[in-house]
Amino acid sequence: MKRNQEMTTTKANLRQQFVEKRLALNTEDIRLKNDIIFSVMQSIFTKIRPNVIHTFLSNTTRNEVDTWKTIHWIWTHLLHTKTVAPYVVPGTQEMQHYLLDSHTQLHLNRWQIPEPDPLISAKVDLASVEVVLVPLLAFDKKGFRVGYGGGYYDRFLEQCDPDILKIGLSFFDPVDEIENLDQHDIPLNMCVTPEYIYQF
Structure with a gap:
């Protein structure tokens, strides 16, 4: 497959394009x-065998990378590994x-994203x-990502241990650079695409 043409642009433009x-x-x-x-994720998790993996749950209406196959594989093959999913608190950015x-x-x-029921979940x-498996629309060659613009994952990742392994999943290769980064943008450690595993 042909690599995407490299580009330098803003988050808003990248969000629309991707x-x-x-x-x-x-x-x-x-x-x-x-x-x-999925095949790459199997290989990664077989090698590192983490105890707790936090994952986004795919929104099929947006053609997001499917995390469910990986989740079911973890449940079946990594019996000691726990999986965790986020819940957006209504009316907040948390x-x-x-x-x-x-x-x-x-x-x-409200975005058609599956979430655990907070009233009966642990x-x-x-x-x-x-x-952490991190959702994204685009990413650049330094590991910075463009999400949907809510900032939920940036705030979440700020609360995590700085040494946590942050893995993005993307159908597309990186752009050259995201122009308008700020101090709240936290880079990925890795991004898995169908063509390559990018490490930062």
């Missing part, structure tokens, strides 16, 4: 790219974090989290 790029993918493209990313297992009841929030101490 929303369009992702929505333009057909079902077969998405399936093939997801299969490759997330809470709950144990995710086969018994967790999920509901869709809350998790962030100090226990070793790996």
Whole structure:
């Protein structure tokens, strides 16, 4: 596959461009790219075998990278590993974090993202989290990412141990640089694409 043309631009422009790029993918493209990313995640987690993995839950209406195949594989093959998923507290810019297992009841929030039901789910101490799978629209060659603009993950990652492993998942290769970064932007350690594993 041909690499994306390198570009330097703002978060707002990248957000618009990559929303369009992702929505333009057909079902077969998405399936093939997801299969490759899943295979890479199997290899990574088999090697590092973390105790607690925090993961976003994919929004299928936005053609996000599918995390569910990886989650089910963890439940089946890494029996000591716990998975954790976020819950956005309504009316705030904060997330809470709950144990995710086969018994967790999920509901869709206002963005159509699945979330654990906070009333009946087990809350998790962030100090226990070793790996975070981070959603994104685009990322650059220094590991900085463009999300949907809410800042939820930037605030969340600021609360985590600085040594936590932050892994982005993307269908596309990086852009050269994101122009308008600020002090709250936290770079990834790694980003997995169908073509390459980028490490920063």
